[in-house]
């Protein structure tokens with residue numbers, strides 16, 4: 085007979101409606117045997133009692149249903165974004181809030197590099213340095229006149245480089261490539277806009293490319309997820325259909341006993357903006373799923389329909405953007421999307437569609453409706469990802485069609501002020517990330533961080549959904565607030581539902597996997613504004629314990 | 641300098657789904673480009689992460705996928721181009737068939753990295769549906785952007801559309817892309833000289849002759865002018881003449897004997913405002929006659945003024 089371990093806790097919040105709160109959970113073979121009082125758990129037979137979490141609170145492990153392993157780059161190379169970013173080792177790199185701070189951070193990094201290394205940094209967001217002049221090569225020359233420096237901005241569409249790099253790469257006043265920024269006298273100013281210009285920095289560009297598709301990133305991502313109490317994370321730009329040779333490397337890392345979590349991949353069937361033989365891709369996906377393990381699975385496919393709101397590339401219905409340029413474009417056409425959705429839907433393959441603008445949501449819903457008329461797979465749980473501007477009518481449609489929404493609530497804190505002032509307008513911003521509307525309409529929701537875009541961790545997504553407060557103190561749409569319970573549900577069982585894994589994970593319930601987040605307080609008990617300050621001690625995955633490093637020194 | 645491999649010419653073919661892009665590519669390959677040509681179908685296939693994915697099949701056609709919007713995935717096309725220019729044997733011409741929703745201007749800027757020379761952006765539109773496409777809520781701006789990015793606009797399938805449709809399409813395109821050359825076609829059959837930037841001397845004849853005819857030809861809405869000169873041309877002055885040409889002069893092609901490089905032909909190619917001067921074959925024992933051909937909208941060409949300007953550039 086297998087061993088049974090009973091864990092006691094000051095409180096166990098189960099998210100299982102029949103049995104919402106407990107103080108003990110019995111685990112056998114990595115699964116949950118019993119949940120209740122210590123006595124109730126003891127009644128299940130021989131056991132040992134483990135009191136390591138006796139003073140802590142146990143929650144179902146958080147589930148990130150829209151993540152990217154790219155966030156590991158922030159741990160592995162220099163992060164210079166505006167907001168503080170927690171790293172894999174438990175430390176936090178402080179945000180860069182001015183050009184002066186950037187220069188001193190870069191000097192610090194530079195002094196630690198070997199002779200041949202180039203300085204690569206990531207995540208700069210000058211939108212948050214209002215009033216400062218644009219960053220140029222002259223600023224970066226202060227850091228080094230000899231070492232190549234390449235700073236990639238948060239948008240991914242722009243880099244700033246120093247003169248040493250331009251000299252080494254032959255970027256001069258005669259460079260004809262569009263996107264090479266030049267000053268009034270015609271000299272290049274260090275700005276390289278869009279990939280063709282960025283690629284002129286050939287060494288830095290190549291190095292960044294190689295790093296960003298390295299499957300080894302998943303290991304670091306797992307550690308970052310662990311620190312945030314996340315037991316199941318996802319890669320929403322899965323490359324297993326396009327780069328199937330990566331599959332083995334992923335399995336090797338994720339299936340290993342020391343990997344702290346589960347991963348679910350949503351794979352691109354074609355590069356965004358291009359087509360493929362989707363029937364063939366659907367068959368390839370079914371074959372791929374045969375390699376799934378309890379720790380690493382291929383959950384479905386990802387379709388990217390439009391761009392981003394802050395980049396003015398998300399496709400909005402009338403009246404479009406509040407101010408600024410409208411660069412919106414669809415990466416597919418309504419006709420093609422219908423054919424694509426059908427190819428996967430009829431084989432019962434789950435579809436996650438990136439829809440930032442409500443026009444993208446609309447054509448995705450049209451396509452799902454069409455597919456459902458042809459093929460009555462009702463439990464598809466296709467997901468509108470991001471769903472930042474989906475309308476009330478669209479949520480009513482989603483409910484009828486069985487479509488879920490994974491809502492990017494972190495935007496409220498990270499870019500909410502910009503959405504109010506620039507992209508959506510002070511009135512319309514109240515209806516963005518419409519969690520209340522979605523739930524009232526009956527749409528299953530989850531929340532996400534798009535890890536790499538914002539730091540992984542559901543305490544923050546919940547905090548945003550519950551409070552809807554921005555850094556300047558604005559409240560964006562009080563009427564769209566949801567309760568802490570609804571937010572915690574979205575971050576656990578709601579996410580599990582979207583992954584088609586709610587029978588296995590997402591709640592602390594007999595028969596499910598023993599996946600827990602161990603924290604110092606229940607988000608249902610603390611002040612609503614304190615939810616994001618809850619401390620994560622670690623996670624349990626299938627009965628294995630993974631501690632989050634505590635009190636590591638903060639800094640760069 | 642003379643030992644350096646020549647830049648690879650790049651022709652971008654764009655256009656919405658169903659407009660006839662692939663038909664046009666096939667037509668070009670059939671007609672022959674006179675150069676070793678590689679076709680990149682920017683739509684199907686796998687990510688080209690390393691150079692060995694670019695081995696072409698026997699027809700010289702490779703396929704790869706081009707991301708066009710986000711993060712690290714936006715660069716397979718660059719990866720491909722970089723690996724192509726690093727090859728020992730490289731094609732002389734690369735034709736990129738962009739995807740139906742591609743931002744062709746952005747694709748074109750990929751061809752303006754070192755080692756490549758953009759020869760032109762061709763956008764194919766379907767005569768019958770273009771009006772409808774342009775006013776479509778979802779894809780209208782995509783189609784409009786493809787038209788605005790074009791050096792040459794092919795109004796295709798004129799046989800299937802009514803005369804009114806063709807006329808209306810022509811007006812629409814003229815207003816959206818006033819600097820582009822608009823040609824009408826059936827089955828995307830467009831004279832190659834309109835599409836390719838590379839100019840051979842024999843092409844000049846073809847270019848001129850085809851433009852001289854004024855009925856039944858798809859390009860009768862344009863006029864043409866040519867100039868010949870047996871003395872050496874001052875390059876600086878010649879370039880400033882080109883710069884001063886009216887906007888409605890759409891294309892300039894030529895083979896010129898410059899003072900700065902008297903041993904070789906200099907090949908002139910101007911599409912819109914983009915001027916490329918490249919070194920051609922040595923004159924050897926041939927008579928070093930410079931020859932320039934212009935094509936423009938009716939009224940854009942004033943032979944007397946042009947002759948004076950060009951004559952002033954000769955030494």
Ligand SMILES: [Zn+2]
Pocket residue numbers: 150151152320534
């Ligand atoms: Zn994402």
